[in-house]
Amino acid sequence: DQQVKQNSPSLSVQEGRISILNCDYTNSMFDYFLWYKKYPAEGPTFLISISSIKDKNEDGRFTVFLNKSAKHLSLHIVPSQPGDSAVYFCAACIGYNFNKFYFGSGTKLNVKP
Amino acid sequence: EAQVTQNPRYLITVTGKKLTVTCSQNMNHEYMSWYRQDPGLGLRQIYYSMNVEVTDKGDVPEGYKVSRKEKRNFPLILESPSPNQTSLYFCASSLHGTGPTEAFFGQGTRLTVV
Numbered sequence: 001d002q003q004v005k006q007n008s009p010s011l012s013v014q015e016g017r018i019s020i021l022n023c024d025y026t027n028s029m030f031d032y033f034l035w036y037k038k039y040p041a042e043g044p045t046f047l048i049s050i051s052s053i054k055d056k057n058e059d060g061r062f063t064v065f066l067n068k069s070a071k072h073l074s075l076h077i078v079p080s081q082p083g084d085s086a087v088y089f090c091a092a093c094i095g096y097n098f099n100k101f102y103f104g105s106g107t108k109l110n111v112k113p
Numbered sequence: 114e115a116q117v118t119q120n121p122r123y124l125i126t127v128t129g130k131k132l133t134v135t136c137s138q139n140m141n142h143e144y145m146s147w148y149r150q151d152p153g154l155g156l157r158q159i160y161y162s163m164n165v166e167v168t169d170k171g172d173v174p175e176g177y178k179v180s181r182k183e184k185r186n187f188p189l190i191l192e193s194p195s196p197n198q199t200s201l202y203f204c205a206s207s208l209h210g211t212g213p214t215e216a217f218f219g220q221g222t223r224l225t226v227v
């Protein structure tokens with residue numbers, strides 16, 4: 001059973017608007033979360049991360065929000081650009097064993113010009 | 114240029130024929146890991162290594178072997194491949210310090226077992 005879930009396989013957004021990608025997890029022991037972006041024929045690349053001691057982390061156009069009580073995190077991209085079109089994976093790990101990462105199934109974002 | 118290099122990028126093989134997918138990183142990272150990506154399942158961790166001669170199982174280790182004899186290399190070995198191992202494989206590396214850090218991924222190896 002997947003411990004990290006991305007329930008939306010795809011999302012389409014107009015250029016300039018906000019993209020919101022969601023991720024849910026079931027293991028309350030997870031305390032570090034990451035988002036990766038993947039273009040076709042390439043490996044995933046790190047985007048942004050958040051520790052469970054925070055509820056928000058920003059990096060330029062990208063912001064990750066963490067709601068521990070709901071076991072939910074989201075990635076906001078503002079404004080969205082066509083170059084953001086990619087598959088986005090969320091991942092989680094437990095601090096005492098940060099060698100084991102659990103990934104969601106990914107959300108394919110399409111930003112329309 | 115900092116990178117993780119996997120070879121080959123594409124491989125078609127027959128059931129039972131042993132194969133090795135190589136992975137090499139030039140960033141002096143202690144931590145390396147192998148994942149497979151399947152539709153609807155995302156990336157699942159196969160094996161990981163915290164340093165030379167230290168390896169451990171991930172979520173889906175069955176049918177795979179790894180070795181870490183040198184810091185830069187972490188080959189994935191399929192002793193007797195089966196069709197259910199047809200997948201897209203990624204190798205990753207990262208620094209191993211006091212907490213998790215983002216991983217650098219290779220470009221992937223698409224394996225088909227017929």
